[in-house]
Amino acid sequence: MNWVTALNLEQWAARIGARTQLSELVSRLVRATAKDIQSFRFPTGDSAQIPGYDGRLTAVGVPPYIPDGIRKRRRLRSEGD
Numbered sequence: 807m808n809w810v811t812a813l814n815l816e817q818w819a820a821r822i823g824a825r826t827q828l829s830e831l832v833s834r835l836v837r838a839t840a841k842d843i844q845s846f847r848f849p850t851g852d853s854a855q856i857p858g859y860d861g862r863l864t865a866v867g868v869p870p871y872i873p874d875g876i877r878k879r880r881r882l883r884s885e886g887d
Contacts, residue, residue, distance in 0.1 A: 829854035832861065835871075842866040 818824050833848035840846075840863065848861030867874035 826851055826854040829860055836861075836863060836865075839868050840865040840872050841868060 829848060830850045833850055836846070836848065837843070843863070843865040845862065845864035848863075849856065854860065863872070864875065865872060
């Protein structure tokens with residue numbers, strides 16, 4: 807079995823495509839985990855490049871992964887973004 811290393815993640819994160827891939831991954835994980843989703847907006851593809859919040863979710867929480875209520879996820883940016 808191949809494990810992902812910190813170096814693998816650093817190299818992946820340095821790629822432009824990682825931004826859209828991360829947004830897609832978070833979107834899929836939230837949909838697979840959250841219960842009773844009332845509002846969901848996690849742009850993917852080219853829309854994931856727009857500055858600001860990456861997504862907004864209103865749902866019944868699934869601790870510890872998703873807290874109850876309205877949640878916004880802000881993109882982590884490196885210097886120069």
